[in-house]
Amino acid sequence: MESERLTVLPPTPRRPGVTSADVARLAGVSRSTVSHILNGQVTRFSEETVERVREAVAQLAYVPSAAGRSLVLGRSDLVVLAVPNTTLTNVQDIIEAIAADLDDVGYSAVVHFDRGGGPAGNLSRLRHLVETLRPAGLVDLGSLSPADLDALEEQGCPVLSPRPRNVHGVDEGNFAIARAQAEHLIERGFPELAYAYLDDRRDDPFGRMRATVVADVCAEAGLPEPARISVPLRAADAQTAVCDLLRTRGRPVGIACSNDEVAVAVTFAALALRAAVPGDVGVVGVGGGSVGQLVEPRLSTVTFDVRTSVSSIRQAIRQALGGSQEPAVNDFDDTFSVLQGATT
Secondary structure, eight states: OOOOOOOOOOOOOOOTTOOHHHHHHHHTSOHHHHHHHHTTOOTTSOHHHHHHHHHHHHHHTOOOOHHHHHHHHSSOSEEEEEEOSOOOTTHHHHHHHHHHHHHHTTOEEEEEEOOSSOHHHHHHHHHHHHHHHOOSEEEESSOOOHHHHHHHHHTTOOBOSOOOOSTTSOOHHHHHHHHHHHHHHHHTTOSSEEEEEEOOSSOOHHHHHHHHHHHHHHHHHTOOOOEEEEEOSSHHHHHHHHHHHHHHHOSSEEEEESSHHHHHHHHHHHHHTTOOTTTTEEEEEESOOHHHHHSSSOOEEEEEOHHHHTHHHHHHHHHHHOOOOOOOOSOGGGGEEEEOOSOO
8 A cells, every 4th residue: 555645836936917806716705704814903803814814815825915904994014113212221121012012913013213302393204204104003102292193184194192190291101210219218118209200312202201200109197398319320410419418408318210220220329328228218220120239239029921011011002903802901010010129
């Protein structure tokens, strides 16, 4: 008896002139069904229907035309992520989390960084990008004012990210981070707080948001208005910044920092000035980075899961573009927690 042979077929070459109508006819479905499935919106259809469409696509070697879709729909399959000119250290993790969700529903992310130079220039470059790409929407990560977002929507680009609901225009994530920092320092007994920015040529919109929230928490607790200091990542200059703070505000003082790097710089500046940490100076960072956990004293810091921290943006994207919905985060404050170290 002749043994069975496994025949490996060569890949089917692309057939010119094949359209989505041909795919729909072969699969026995409508063209709209083909369009939805090829755009990644598969949850509304049975597995059998999805498989039939995919088999028809493979058999016909059909390649969707992005340019054609853009002309027909008036938009592309791109979503712009507007990223501020920021000192935020985990911005790449945030971008990756959002881009993964976009990929799941058949869209691709285009990242637009604010290069600095003022809000007008940033908006002008974004408007040109929107006109050129015709994106399906835009996600703002803190780069744009409400008026800028209105202007882009009037241009025909839907804003997919939710607008900040806090009275100061602070998004949920930065609001929760700053409250966690301030409340932790107050609970540890510090009668006066300060907020430490990274001294950098880049803007720090998230730092400004958090400093405002720290001030609100101090007002609620009956504490003085917190000082704001700018801390370079240079030992001598960081010592000068901390020395000026201690001279004007005295000791003890709790310092909420814009990220873990700033917190490490503040901690070692205070120690170099022979201030006790945490007796004279309490320090809490943000991010839970490995560096802050390897130094001595080990850093107290606010930790969080990046994907959960941007859950409101991810939910808004899925509601606008399709895809399965994840359970909503009911208590957003629980997403952020203070990892107790030796600096508070």
